Amino acid sequence: MARHKPAAEGGYQRGEETRARIVEAAIAVFGERGYEGASTRDIANAAGVNAPALQYYFDGKEGVYLECVEHLITLMWRMMGDTVEAAERALADENTNDQALIEAALGMLSAVVSTIQDSTRATALRAFLDRHQAGLCPESASMAFEERFKRRVGTVIRLLIARLSGLAVDDERTIIHSMALFTQGLAFRVQKPKLLEALKWTEINQKEMELVRGVVLTQARFTLEGLVRERDLRIG
Incomplete structure (x- = not known):
């Protein structure tokens, strides 16, 4: 440090x-x-x-870069911390019903999608994060982000998928479903220029972000409810 x-x-x-x-x-x-x-x-x-x-x-x-990562981790937890903690509380109770688990997963995804909204600061942070996640950074910084943010978030999403699908946490399908769910939100950040071009938007403000988030969450809800139906058919 x-x-x-x-x-x-x-x-x-x-x-x-x-x-x-x-x-x-x-x-x-x-x-x-x-x-x-x-x-x-x-x-x-x-x-x-x-x-x-x-x-x-x-x-x-490298020290400056590590401090940038620390700053980013703080901001990410400020943005997602409440939704992650809510999901962890839901998972801690074995009696939590499927609908509550679905809402917990959607809450986390909603926070991810909100990062596409424009502001000067958000644009700089997105560019930094995209390069960081592509591995274009010191290994020490990748390890810090993995250990202090990604691992906990990834674990929660995987546990939610496992509960809803009835699959083991380490099942390959659980892992793939978890990655697919989370990247639905990230995809719009990565593909933002194409989104703006296709919709003839010049920027993404609150109104535009809410529209994108609504569609993403609707599709994610269908997916999660589908996992529940498959589970019930399999074990019923």
């Missing part, structure tokens, strides 16, 4: 403000140019600081 230093000349508060400004700038630069393509000078210029400041606060480029 990168060091956490306040600015010597400005005290702790000024140091925290500088760190935050560097992280915001680095997310945009890494998102645009990738980890290999971004230089510490690029990031420093975007943040309005001198290049040695990145070494001072973060021990260099």
